[in-house]
Structures are given as structure tokens and as C-alpha cells.
């Protein structure tokens with residue numbers, strides 16, 4: 001079977017950086033690295049990192065309290081995930097009285113800076129994103145009570161009337177066309193709306209490279225990554241919208257050879273938290289499959 005691998009697939013620079021920070025802090029297993037929730041949304045990579053001393057202690061939303069035994073505190077450090085955290089959570093984690101290392105992706109840091117600056121000036125802040133996602137939870141914290149997360153036109157319609165300035169930003173992993181649509185709608189009501197397209201470059205690249213797979217002749221698309229990974233789910237949704245059978249899998253074991261043999265060529269992409277070794281295994285598995293009939 002012909003396999004077309006997307007030009008950009010797998011770890012984005014923000015995730016690579018967070019993993020590098022965690023590994024450096026773990027120092028080959030000499031120290032325990034506590035991450036406030038999963039460092040990245042990929043179970044296989046988290047399992048691999050756990051053997052190097054990286055241990056998740058918080059929850060997905062970075063909201064629960066963290067209890068550490070005194071003997072767990074020796075030679076340990078807290079690392080903030082690439083998604084970032086709210087100022088309140090930062091204060092809480094620093095209060096644990098452990099060494100603290102921030103691996104927030106700089107692209108998320110830029111969004112947080114825009115949110116904080118405008119909220120401080122009295123703007124209401126509309127954030128296009130999933131209110132349950134840790135990145136959006138963190139950004140809402142920077143909005144200091146002036147934040148409103150929206151995902152749909154209905155959410156926009158449910159917003160209160162704003163009396164002061166309004167600014168709109170996006171969670172880093174959303175679709176550009178949806179952000180443009182919703183920000184244009186909001187601008188109809190608030191002509192002075194300040195809009196920052198804060199969807200990150202890595203997300204845009206992965207989305208356009210996925211479209212290229214179809215242009216390059218992929219009959220079907222395999223999207224690899226955690227079922228709980230927001231950016232992977234977005235890629236799968238985008239693939240489905242390209243009118244190609246789409247298979248969202250976490251590992252090569254989930255590929256059904258009978259089903260895949262119906263296709264001559266398959267495009268492969270992966271979310272920003274999917275490690276290279278899983279992408280390689282999926283590509284090798286697909287390449288070993290024979291299409292059921294030649295065209």
C-alpha cells in the first residue's frame with residue numbers, strides 16, 4: 001500500500017520543548033518530575049516518560065489539589081505543561097514549596113499576555129475554545145473574571161451585552177476558518193472588536209498539510225494521536241470534512257488490515273502530541289498491507 005506521510009505530523013515545537021524540559025529536570029531518573037496533569041495528551045508517551053521519572057500528579061484541568069508525602073519531596077520538581085496554567089494555579093503550585101519549572105509553550109504565553117493586558121485595560125475577553133480544555137482554563141484565569149469561552153454561534157448569541165471594549169482570541173489549536181467566521185459575526189455587533197488570530201503556526205501547518213494529503217491522492221486518511229488530544233481530534237474532524245474515510249487511531253494495533261486493504265493509497269498525519277515512534281510503526285504497518293485489488 002502506498003503511504004503518504006504529511007509534511008508536518010507529530011510533535012510540535014511546544015510539545016518537544018516541554019518534553020525536553022521534563023527530561024532535563026528528571027536528569028536520567030535522578031529526580032522525580034511532577035507534572036500538573038498529563039505533560040502531553042498521549043498515553044504511550046506518558047508511559048515512556050514515567051520510566052524516566054516523570055510523574056503526573058494533578059488532573060487534566062489542573063484544578064485538583066496535590067497531596068505529596070514528605071518523602072516524595074526529596075529531589076523532585078514541579079513542571080508546568082505546554083498548555084499553561086492560570087495565575088491562581090501558578091501561585092498554588094509555587095506554594096507546594098518545591099522547585100518549579102515552567103514549560104508553558106511560548107505561543108500560549110503570547111495569548112495569555114494579550115488576554116491579561118486587555119483584561120487589565122477593562123476589555124471583555126472572548127476566547128474561541130473549549131472551556132474544559134486546560135489551555136482555555138488557564139487563559140480564563142488571565143482574563144480575571146472578564147473571560148467568555150465560545151465554540152459556536154449559539155455560544156456567541158448567549159454572551160451578555162458588553163459595555164466596554166471587547167477583544168477576541170483563540171485557543172491555539174482551533175480551526176482558522178471557524179475563528180474567522182465567529183470573529184466576523186462578533187464584529188458585526190461590536191465594530192471596534194479587537195481580534196487576534198492566536199491559532200499557532202504548528203496547528204495551521206498541520207491542518208494545511210492534511211489538506212495536501214488529499215491533493216496528493218490519498219484515498220483515506222489515518223490520523224494518529226490520543227482520543228483525548230484536542231488537536232488530534234481537530235485533525236480527524238478536518239480529515240472527515242475532506243470526504244475521505246478517516247481513521248483516528250492511537251497505535252498501529254488499531255488498524256484493521258481488512259478495512260485498510262480497500263485503499264490504494266493512505267495519507268497519514270498525527271497530532272502535535274504524537275511521538276515519532278508511533279507514527280513510524282503505523283506507516284510500516286500500512287506499507288506492509290496489500291490493497292485488495294489494483295486500480
Ligand code: SF4
Pocket residue numbers: 012013014015082083105106107108172173200201202203231272
Ligand atoms: S500546538 Fe501550538 S501552542 Fe500548543 S504546544 Fe504546540 S506549538 Fe505550542
